[in-house]
Amino acid sequence: MSNWFEENPTKSIISYTLVVIAATWAASYFVIDENKINLYKSQVDNEKSVNRQLQAKVSVLEGKILDLSNENKQLKEWLSSEATSYPALVNKIQALEKKLSERPLNAAGSTKNAHDSSNQKELYSYSENFVMGQSFTDPLTNATIGVSQIASDYTADIYLFLPGKESLEKKGVKPGSSWVYEFEKKQYKLTLNKIEWIGSSLKATVVEM
Structure with missing residues (x-):
């Protein structure tokens, strides 16, 4: 056999090269395939997380609908029995x-x-509704609230930007939280009035003090 390799060096080199290429291709194929599998697993996990959040919101909505239905039934019974009252x-x-x-x-x-x-003179006041993914910005003072997350306990993780102060990141902020700041020698108060988990909606207000 060794005599054949010695007598056919060109064929031996070509055969060896083909074997190396095939082995390299096979290894690359399995590595790429494994990366694809990991990517698909990550996407599936993200979809499952979003699905769980949606199911939780649906459950809350169903509970509210049931409560409204019961209240409506009670009101109808009351109106039927007390038509003149x-x-x-x-x-x-x-x-x-x-x-x-x-x-x-x-x-x-x-x-x-x-x-x-x-x-x-009327004191300045500005309020606005917004949703997660947007931000609230006061047009006069440029005080800004950005929201990154709303939890089911009606708290929010926010980014706060106030004139003359460094930006702040606050977690678990509750409705009614407020911050006082100064702009052009006047005092203002920024308040996060509403945090709605179901619709991912919020409301903020700036008032002159």
């Missing part, structure tokens, strides 16, 4: 009667109050 209308009529009886007494005072209020 409407407490809300009675209270409204009483309030209107009281307002009419006090109107002559308040006429002079209302004119004075209107004049005084016209002399007072």
Whole structure:
């Protein structure tokens, strides 16, 4: 056999080269194939995570729908059994009667109050609804809230940018949280009014103090 290799060196080199190429191709194929499998597994895990979040939101919505259905049923039963009793209308009529009886007494005072209020400068106020993936920015002071995550306990992870201060990252912020800052020698308060997990919606307000 060794004599054949010695007598056919060119064929031996070609055969050896082909074997090396085949082995290299096979190794590369399996490595690439394994990378594809890992990528597909990662995508499947992400889809499962999103699906679990959606299922949780659907469960909450179903619970709210059931509560509304029960309340609607109770209201219908109440209206059917008490057709002549409407407490809300009675209270409204009483309030209107009281307002009419006090109107002559308040006429002079209302004119004075209107004049005084016209002399007072209105304080700045701005509010806006937004959703996760967007940001709230006050057009006057440029105070900004960015939201990266909303949890099922109605808290949020946010990025906060206030004039004259360094940006902050805050986790687990609750509705009603507020921050005071200064802009052009005036005090302002930024408040995160609402955090809605179901619709991933929020509301923020800036008011002059």
